[in-house]
Amino acid sequence: MKQRLVVIGNGMAGARTVEEILARGGDFEITMFGDEPYGNYNRIMLSNVLAGVEDESGIFLNDLSWYADNGITLHTGTRIERIDRAARVVHAADGSTTPYDKLIIATGSRAFVPPIPGIHRPGRGYHQGVFAFRTLDDTRAMIRYAKEHERAVVIGGGLLGLEAARGLQNHLSHVTLVHAAGHLMNTQLNEVAGATLKATIEQRLGIEVVVDGMTTEILGKHAVTGVKLGDGRVIPCDVVVVAAGIRANSEMAAESGLAVDRGIVVDDQMRVEDDIYAVGECAQHRGEVYGLVAPLWDQAKVLADHLTGVNPYAEYQGSRIATKLKVAGVDVAAMGLKEPEHEDDESLTFTEPRKGVYKHVIIRDGRLVGATLVGDVRKYAFLMQAFDRGLALPEERAELMFDLGGPAGEVPVADMADDDQVCNCNGVSKGAICSTVQSGCRTVSGVMDKTRAGKGCGTCKPLVQRIVEWAAGGEVEEDPAASYYVPGVPMPKSELMNAIRLHELRSVSAVFAKLGGQEDAKSKMGLASLLKMMWGGDYVDERDARFINDRVHANIQRDGTFSVVPQMKGGVTTPAQLKRIAEVAEKHDVPMVKLTGGQRIDLLGVPKERLPEIWADLDMPSGWAYGKSFRTVKTCVGSDYCRFGVGDSTALGIALEERYQGVEGPGKMKLAVTGCPRNCAEAYVKDLGVVAIDGGKWEIYVGGAAGAHVRKGDLLTTVGSAAEVITLTGRFLEYYRQNANWLERTYAFVPRVGIDRVREVVVDDKDGIAADLDAAMDATVSTYRDPWKDRDEPATPGQFRTSLPLTVLPQVPVRA
Amino acid sequence: MTALGSIHDIPLGEGRTYAVDGRMVAVFRLRDGSLRATQAVCPHKGGPLADGQIDLRQVLCPMHLNAWDLTTGCSLSGQQDLTTYPVRLDDDQILLGE
Numbered sequence: 031m032k033q034r035l036v037v038i039g040n041g042m043a044g045a046r047t048v049e050e051i052l053a054r055g056g057d058f059e060i061t062m063f064g065d066e067p068y069g070n071y072n073r074i075m076l077s078n079v080l081a082g083v084e085d086e087s088g089i090f091l092n093d094l095s096w097y098a099d100n101g102i103t104l105h106t107g108t109r110i111e112r113i114d115r116a117a118r119v120v121h122a123a124d125g126s127t128t129p130y131d132k133l134i135i136a137t138g139s140r141a142f143v144p145p146i147p148g149i150h151r152p153g154r155g156y157h158q159g160v161f162a163f164r165t166l167d168d169t170r171a172m173i174r175y176a177k178e179h180e181r182a183v184v185i186g187g188g189l190l191g192l193e194a195a196r197g198l199q200n201h202l203s204h205v206t207l208v209h210a211a212g213h214l215m216n217t218q219l220n221e222v223a224g225a226t227l228k229a230t231i232e233q234r235l236g237i238e239v240v241v242d243g244m245t246t247e248i249l250g251k252h253a254v255t256g257v258k259l260g261d262g263r264v265i266p267c268d269v270v271v272v273a274a275g276i277r278a279n280s281e282m283a284a285e286s287g288l289a290v291d292r293g294i295v296v297d298d299q300m301r302v303e304d305d306i307y308a309v310g311e312c313a314q315h316r317g318e319v320y321g322l323v324a325p326l327w328d329q330a331k332v333l334a335d336h337l338t339g340v341n342p343y344a345e346y347q348g349s350r351i352a353t354k355l356k357v358a359g360v361d362v363a364a365m366g367l368k369e370p371e372h373e374d375d376e377s378l379t380f381t382e383p384r385k386g387v388y389k390h391v392i393i394r395d396g397r398l399v400g401a402t403l404v405g406d407v408r409k410y411a412f413l414m415q416a417f418d419r420g421l422a423l424p425e426e427r428a429e430l431m432f433d434l435g436g437p438a439g440e441v442p443v444a445d446m447a448d449d450d451q452v453c454n455c456n457g458v459s460k461g462a463i464c465s466t467v468q469s470g471c472r473t474v475s476g477v478m479d480k481t482r483a484g485k486g487c488g489t490c491k492p493l494v495q496r497i498v499e500w501a502a503g504g505e506v507e508e509d510p511a512a513s514y515y516v517p518g519v520p521m522p523k524s525e526l527m528n529a530i531r532l533h534e535l536r537s538v539s540a541v542f543a544k545l546g547g548q549e550d551a552k553s554k555m556g557l558a559s560l561l562k563m564m565w566g567g568d569y570v571d572e573r574d575a576r577f578i579n580d581r582v583h584a585n586i587q588r589d590g591t592f593s594v595v596p597q598m599k600g601g602v603t604t605p606a607q608l609k610r611i612a613e614v615a616e617k618h619d620v621p622m623v624k625l626t627g628g629q630r631i632d633l634l635g636v637p638k639e640r641l642p643e644i645w646a647d648l649d650m651p652s653g654w655a656y657g658k659s660f661r662t663v664k665t666c667v668g669s670d671y672c673r674f675g676v677g678d679s680t681a682l683g684i685a686l687e688e689r690y691q692g693v694e695g696p697g698k699m700k701l702a703v704t705g706c707p708r709n710c711a712e713a714y715v716k717d718l719g720v721v722a723i724d725g726g727k728w729e730i731y732v733g734g735a736a737g738a739h740v741r742k743g744d745l746l747t748t749v750g751s752a753a754e755v756i757t758l759t760g761r762f763l764e765y766y767r768q769n770a771n772w773l774e775r776t777y778a779f780v781p782r783v784g785i786d787r788v789r790e791v792v793v794d795d796k797d798g799i800a801a802d803l804d805a806a807m808d809a810t811v812s813t814y815r816d817p818w819k820d821r822d823e824p825a826t827p828g829q830f831r832t833s834l835p836l837t838v839l840p841q842v843p844v845r846a
Numbered sequence: 847m848t849a850l851g852s853i854h855d856i857p858l859g860e861g862r863t864y865a866v867d868g869r870m871v872a873v874f875r876l877r878d879g880s881l882r883a884t885q886a887v888c889p890h891k892g893g894p895l896a897d898g899q900i901d902l903r904q905v906l907c908p909m910h911l912n913a914w915d916l917t918t919g920c921s922l923s924g925q926q927d928l929t930t931y932p933v934r935l936d937d938d939q940i941l942l943g944e
Contacts, residue, residue: 456910482923485911539877549877549901551913574859574877578897578908586908590894826857833863833872833886833894 032059035337036120036128038110038282039136040064042073043310043326045092047134050334052100058337060102061128063120065137066165067107069093074323076169077190080197086166113286115306132305132337135294137279139311139321140164143272144185148248159254160270163194175269176201182269183207183257185245187214189357191273195237196358198271206265207231208243208257210274218353218364222381223388223402230360230386230405237358240265278312278319293319298345300333309333316348325349350418354410360386361407365417367392367400375399380431389431396786398423398430408433411496422784425744443493443500452493455486460497467501473509474498487738515772516557518542518550523560523771530564537561537570555580556772559658559694563767567813573826582830583817584641585656587634590834592641594633595655596648597691600665600683600703601629607650614647626655628662628700639830642821652692652818658773660693660763661700664712668705668722675705677722682752683711686720686759692814693807695767697775701759714742717776718762720755723748728755732762732788733780741777744785747793760807761800762792768806850940853881861896861905866942871931872896873940874905874916882916883933883942889926 035058078084141162187209213224244260278293293314335344352365376393392400448461558575584592621635665683669675704711713719715736734743861874870886893909919928
């Protein structure tokens, strides 16, 4: 027989937990009890209903048919009065009893109404004109009453109070907000942030705000006529809305003998005692009672994992609370600490009172421990990640508050039109992303897979993420695969490398067989790169694991032909070399000859079957302009000819390219050496750039980029000789190869790890692994073989056979 | 039914293109030894599908990494579906068509 699951509470926590259980295929006979006479609705949206921007019908999450479709017995308007733990039944107010095998308490919370004289009328409940703001019925009654009256006082300057004040403005002409504490939203914000918010709300919305205002009495004989404050002031009004916080609904649990403190006390599995669980605002976990929706989602998942046995050991570890809200039309975000606590906590503040902008971040030991944003929350996503994952912070601390040197300001997602193009590579509109989310795809990577948005150059990924978050209304699901090195093997890189070493997996198919279960085309290239780096000569090379570029050592073009870029170290060539290239281009009718950005010559439009012949005629080494590998070293003319040059950049560039040519890694590696800080070789924006400075010294910059993403590299160190540059280059590249995620360029890798940490390892050798890194790079360098030499015999049957259509589509025009 | 040649012309886990009656057909040799055949030209931008990477289920076009189910030809990334062809092995000969 199926186990009987009884859920007390049909609010967001109860219904969400049941949804999660169903999503895991949980097989229970489910009965739910709701106090309110409705299906399940989104309580957060009540302020929109009050403000008239949302229709009542729009806030329902599950209508009654959902319960029927899923075989759930729903009792609305039925209050559970007692749990009989010994008999394992619950008693309802209507006298009925319902047995359970598993019980979930999700009774939520209710408005806290302070004991102010005059707030109640004996035998009538609230005084005429007084309202709490908690349920749909509260909201309806409030709207009805407010429409016929003129002046409202809202008691409570927290989130709910502010929303109530804003909403009431739509129904009557004058709203005053009275807050007992010294500043608005004092739970989330510090004093300055609260004051900034107050100024904006008063000036922009015309809501009068009174802080330090203790309400001592509600006045009026038959109906409300005003409120009296502690200082004797009287504010005349005919409507009073109480939004002074919430209290957990835990009385029923307490009377049934369960452990209750400020909420029903649960362990890390959300368990109160055997077979009885609690989730949501009624639960107290590790001393915390949460009043926001995000922790509730986390709790529901853990409980569902546990109850369905999908993961019986799932643990809820508490939530790091970060909130981003539009409070009465003003953007507010807060996470972690409100104020510095220790003497050596770093704290940065930016205020622009005219615009109502306040930004404040708190840093401890190089990690973000608190942030507050009012009026401008564009950096929220970035700060949230840094806070949540404890990421290294940018050297330039101001980047925590502003986008420096990045693209121009972000457009709010809500302001974008549906047909606005988001992904300019694959032509995906905002509307297409939103409809994918609405069809049920709620992970950023899932939406990217379905629409291909963000799958081109990748610059729009943050925007895609914001749109998905917006469209999902804060219900974005974390994609576990986001941390995997490749999608088909469920492990982050370091774990994967350990497993590969442990099981001595030397081929891509062996990795799938041992660790992935199923072969996955999207994972092959990343695994091939990783295995080749780890095993070097002992790597078992399966050609099908290679991307076409790596199978034929050339870069595929839009018409299926290839580009051939011979090596030209440091961008230096000779007349003889140029003649040879010219002859080859003529002999093979190469449709386009083009100078590349990496100071080389590109022969474009070469059919696959001609590649070996062209390599033979050129008789030059491969320039690797096709791989996730070391590409070029761009140089300036340096000290030999340039009258400004202070270092021989050309010679050093050539030496670097000679040593590290063809080294493969998680992403492209583009380098440059420039002979003076005028930076003609653009070394500041390379994966690794070297700048000669006066005094025979060289600066090494890492993590720069000038592609779809533009970033100036971070100064790794300054050294006194070219030999040191060569050693540190190898060590940095090896560190990058071993630690970066697949396709993670240095411009993402360096800021993720933090330049200080990179310097500790690569320059200062704090971890004592410098010699190992050098040895690993030495081994790679010493086994290097030019792939264009392997041209006499194809590596596989038909390696260079054409895969082109008979008619070449689309035809690339030949330029005269 | 058309004989396309020896299975040994296609490396394990790769694809090769064949011209059959004026049509271009990409034949793939999966790592479990079985064969699949689809139209050779990517319906998105004309990419050569035989140059794509495959697994037991899908082929990825090398141009923009769109994916198709090799057996049904159904797009897995919002593109037009592919035409598929019956293909089988007789000894080591690849036979295309019913």
